[in-house]
Amino acid sequence: MAMISVQQHDFDPGCELSALTDGRTDIGAAVSFVGLVRDVAGNENVSAMTLEHYPGMTERQLEKIASDAAERWPLDGVRIIHRFGRLLAGDRIVLVITLSAHRRAAFEACDYIMDFLKSRAPFWKREETDGGEKWVAAKAGDEDDLGRW
Template sequence: MARITVQEQDFDPGAELAALTDGRRDIGAAVSFVGLVRDIHGGDQVSALTLDHYPGMTERELEKIADEAAGRWPLDDVRIVHRVGRMLPGEKIVLVITLSAHRRAAFEACDFIMDFLKTRAPFWKREETPKGDHWVTAKASDDADADRWNQS
């Protein structure tokens, strides 16, 4: 069911959504999330972000996350597009689209996928700042967001 793509090139969220929904009459909700590169992180100016990944392992983990969401909510489809490589502020990093007959399932599944994508998917971020390049460390707030799904 899930369609996973990890790529260097940019993507068009509208085209991705249209590819999933055009002509469909069985869905009542399509929820999408687009993550963007910020120009400030932790008070530092960011001139670029580079995302590295582990090919093969990354796609398998994204599939597992999407499958887990489909096991929790009645989803009709999931689309994840995640970029890797060097990106500038304002560029798109990630797209998650969830389709369901019901809005609540689509919203919650999209939120769930993003929480676990941030904590379980094997991506590594390096920021370019005036102070030099540095790797971005995991945040406790991301872990707390993911942990809330274990309680429900």
Template sequence: MSRVSVQQHDFDPGAELAALTDGRTDIGAAVSFVGLVRDIHGGENVSALTLDHYPGMTERELEKIADEAADRWPLDDIRIIHRFGRMLPGERIVLVIVLSAHRRAAFEACDFIMDFLKTRAPFWKREETPDGGDKWVTAKASDDADADRWK
């Protein structure tokens, strides 16, 4: 059911949604989330974000997260695209699209997937600052709390 891509190049959310929904009459809801690079984080300016990952392991973990969502809710399809590499503020990082016959299932599953992408997906983030510095982004307790609500 799920389709996962981990890629360096950008994606077109509209084209991805159309590829999943065009010609389908069995779905009543398509919920999507697009994550973007911000130019500020923790009160500090950010000039670029670099995401590293373990190829193969990352895709398997994203598939597991999608499978868990499909086990919890009646879903018709899931699409996850997560980028890696260096990105500038305003660029797209992640896309999640969830299709279901019913809106509640689609909204909840999309939220669930994003909570677990933030906490379980093996990505490492490094932020660059305008003064030429950089730092690794550490996990946030609030992300763990968001994921804990699904237990």
């Protein structure tokens, strides 16, 4: 049910959504989230971000997150794309699409998946700022978000 991609190349959210929904009459809601590279972190300008991951382990963790969501909500499809490599400010990083017969399930599942991707997916981020390169540390707020679930 879940389609997972960890890739360097960009994606088209509209095409991905159409591929999941065109011709389907069994779903009532499709919720999507697209994460982008911001040009500011804290009080520093960010020109680019490099994301590294551990192939194999990353895909398994994303599959587990999607599977856990499908156990909690009645989902009819999940699509996760997460990019790696060097991305410029404004580039797309992540796409999550959840499909369900009902909007509430699709919204909550998408939010759940993003919370767990942010805190549990094995990606390491390094920002290029005016002050040089630096690794991005985990944020306490991201961990706090997991407490909702």
